[in-house]
Amino acid sequence: MRTGTIPRVLGTAAALAALLTTALAAPAVAERSTTPDRSPAQAAAAPAAFTHPGVLVSRPQLDFVRGRVQAGAQPWKSAYDQMMGSKYASLTRTAKPRAVVECGSYSNPNNGCTDEREDAIAAYTLSLAWYITQDSRYAQKAIQIMDAWSAVIKDHTNSNAPLQTGWAGSSWPRAAEIIKYTYSSWPNSGRFGTMLRDVYLPEVTNGSHSNGNWELSMTEAAIGIAVFLEDRAAYDKAVGKFRGRVPAYIYVTADGSLPKVAPGSGLDTRAKVINYWQGQSTFMDGLSQETCRDLTHTGYGLSAISHIAETSRIQGQDLYPEIADRLRHAMGLHAKHQLGTPVPSSLCGGSLKDHLGPVTEVGFNALANRLGYAMTNTQTLTERQRPAGSNNLFVAWETLTHANNPA
Numbered sequence: 001m002r003t004g005t006i007p008r009v010l011g012t013a014a015a016l017a018a019l020l021t022t023a024l025a026a027p028a029v030a031e032r033s034t035t036p037d038r039s040p041a042q043a044a045a046a047p048a049a050f051t052h053p054g055v056l057v058s059r060p061q062l063d064f065v066r067g068r069v070q071a072g073a074q075p076w077k078s079a080y081d082q083m084m085g086s087k088y089a090s091l092t093r094t095a096k097p098r099a100v101v102e103c104g105s106y107s108n109p110n111n112g113c114t115d116e117r118e119d120a121i122a123a124y125t126l127s128l129a130w131y132i133t134q135d136s137r138y139a140q141k142a143i144q145i146m147d148a149w150s151a152v153i154k155d156h157t158n159s160n161a162p163l164q165t166g167w168a169g170s171s172w173p174r175a176a177e178i179i180k181y182t183y184s185s186w187p188n189s190g191r192f193g194t195m196l197r198d199v200y201l202p203e204v205t206n207g208s209h210s211n212g213n214w215e216l217s218m219t220e221a222a223i224g225i226a227v228f229l230e231d232r233a234a235y236d237k238a239v240g241k242f243r244g245r246v247p248a249y250i251y252v253t254a255d256g257s258l259p260k261v262a263p264g265s266g267l268d269t270r271a272k273v274i275n276y277w278q279g280q281s282t283f284m285d286g287l288s289q290e291t292c293r294d295l296t297h298t299g300y301g302l303s304a305i306s307h308i309a310e311t312s313r314i315q316g317q318d319l320y321p322e323i324a325d326r327l328r329h330a331m332g333l334h335a336k337h338q339l340g341t342p343v344p345s346s347l348c349g350g351s352l353k354d355h356l357g358p359v360t361e362v363g364f365n366a367l368a369n370r371l372g373y374a375m376t377n378t379q380t381l382t383e384r385q386r387p388a389g390s391n392n393l394f395v396a397w398e399t400l401t402h403a404n405n406p407a
Contacts, residue, residue, distance in 0.1 A: 045239035046232035047315045053177035055224040056307055056362075057128075058314045060407035062178070065400060066132045079387035079400035080132065088118070088125035088390065091141050095119050095148035101168075103160035113164055114392075116153075119145050120171035121396050127178035128397060139183040142175055147188045150195040156203055163214050165203040167394040169221030170307065172196065173228045180228075196225045201234060207241045209265055212249040212289045213297050215241065216304035217394060223308055227315065235315075242308050242319065249301055250326035251287045259283060282346040286329030292348035295334055299356035302330055303395055306363035310402075313366070320366050328367045328375055331360060335381040356381075358388035361398035365405055 053059055068076035083089055096119065098112035107113050126142035129135070149172075156165045173196065180189050204218035204225075219241045226234035247255070248262035259277060261267040267276055274281050278292035288298045305327055312319040320327075334356055337343050343350050360382045368375045382388075386403065390396035 045317060046226075046235040047317060050227055050230050051315055052181040052227075054314045055173045055177045055227050055311050056314075057174065057178070057401050058407060059182070061401065061405050062128075062131050062182075064405050064407045065128075069132055069400075075386045075399050075403050079397060079403070082387045082389055083125060083397045083400055084129060086125065086390070088122040088396070089129050089138075090122075091137055093119075093122055093141065093145065095145040097149040097152040099152055099154045100157055101153065101155075101161075101164060102157045103164040104158045105160060107160065109158065113160070116149070116164070116168045117171070117393055119149060120168045120175070121390060121392070121394075123175035124171050124178075124396060127175040128400070131178055131182055136183075139179055142179055143183075143186055143188075146172070146176060146179070146192050150188060150192040153195060153199055155199065162203055162208050162210075162218055165200055166214065166217035166219075166221045169196070169200040169204055170217060170224060170304070170394040171396070172200070173221075173224035176228050177224075193229055197229055197231075201225050201229075205234060205237060207245070209262070211293070211297065212245060212262075213300040213304065215245050215262070216249065216301045216308070219245065220304040220307050220311075220394075223311055227311065238308075239312065239317075239319070242305075243322070246305055246323045246326060249289050249305070250323075250330045251283045252285050252326055252329060253283075255283075257283075259287075259289070278348070280348060284333070284347070286326075286331075286333030287347075288330055288334070291334070291352070294353040295338065295356050296354040298330075298334060299359040299391075300393070302327065302334075302356070302363065303359035306359070306366065310362050310366065320371065324367055324371060324373065327363055328373050328378075331363055331367075331378040332375055335360065335377040339377060339381055339384075357391045357395065358385060358398060359391070359395055360385070361388050361402045365402045369404060369406070 051058065065076060069080045096112070096115040098115070101113060101116050102109055102111035103113040123142045123145045126138045126145070130138035130142065176189070176192055179186055200221060204221045208214040208218055219238050222241070223235060223238035226238055244263045247260040248265065251259040258270060258273050261273065267273050277289050280287065280292045288301060290298045290301060305323065309319045309323060337352050338355055343352050360378055364375060364378050364382045367373045368379060387399040
């Protein structure tokens with residue numbers, strides 16, 4: 001199934017390389033376990049009490065960022081200036097809500113799709129601007145945008161509805177959490193919560209068997225919404241989807257001769273699995289289900305994985321250790337080739353398309369700075385891309401919020 005994205009610039013195809021990989025003969029997929037990765041003492045998912053603000057960014061993280069910006073320290077100051085100079089921080093923005101947002105493949109038709117995604121990013125941007133500056137005009141503008149949508153929207157339709165809902169539904173709770181829990185008054189916060197519960201959550205909570213970035217973005221929206229609503233059942237369900245999908249999205253050699261499959265996927269033969277993995281039949285640490293499609297969609301998936309794990313960490317149930325090995329290998333593999341290491345013929349026929357986008361800050365900070373993994377290629381790419389801006393879909397300002405953030 002296709003996504004409504006703008007075509008990206010093609011990356012560099014490469015020739016002969018030194019990456020050693022092994023293509024192994026496979027037993028029937030039905031004989032392999034589809035059980036997601038589990039830690040030995042895996043606790044119940046939902047926290048006893050939710051932490052607020054607690055979707056992607058926490059109050060200690062925001063305080064760290066505010067202090068760094070006020071001190072004029074880099075890279076936060078340049079990232080802040082980038083954000084404040086963007087259209088998303090404008091105090092004259094007019095929201096463009098619709099009762100029904102209709103999004104087809106590649107956003108054709110695009111009836112409110114771009115408007116919704118960008119209004120959601122704007123609300124988040126303005127909420128960050130409010131917290132850093134303590135200028136109430138930014139909080140009021142974020143509220144104005146969120147109120148405009150919560151008063152109008154009823155549904156998402158057409159083939160890209162699940163993905164569109166996931167993208168917008170990932171940004172809305174970030175903004176709502178900051179405003180509700182750090183600003184003095186938001187009279188319509190309850191109505192906004194009703195919007196998330198009635199319009200967004202039903203569309204994303206059951207996941208998708210399309211390309212993995214779909215379900216991962218939908219799951220990111222679901223867990224963020226669950227935190228805002230303090231809905232323990234919805235949170236548990238989102239974590240369950242995450243645990244089933246991540247091992248089916250990123251391969252590591254411990255998986256065996258074929259990648260794992262997500263529960264209920266129906267991928268019960270070797271041929272079906274290889275077809276789902278874009279025709280790739282040689283597997284290596286860090287390979288993504290969408291690597292041979294393009295790096296941009298792969299970046300969407302890796303970004304959503306990082307966001308979900310970051311939110312869980314804030315909520316006191318850190319999912320990073322469960323997925324750290326997969327995520328670090330995936331970020332490293334794709335960063336290495338984006339930086340120019342030749343692509344071997346065994347990987348996507350020797351050619352990779354596009355670029356990951358501004359998606360590495362959150363995962364790199366968690367894995368390298370907090371957990372201590374050596375991630376040279378990811379570090380090089382992350383620092384080269386600073387300040388990371390927005391992909392205009394669901395990623396925004398992550399150098400500002402997560403670069404070297406110890407909180």
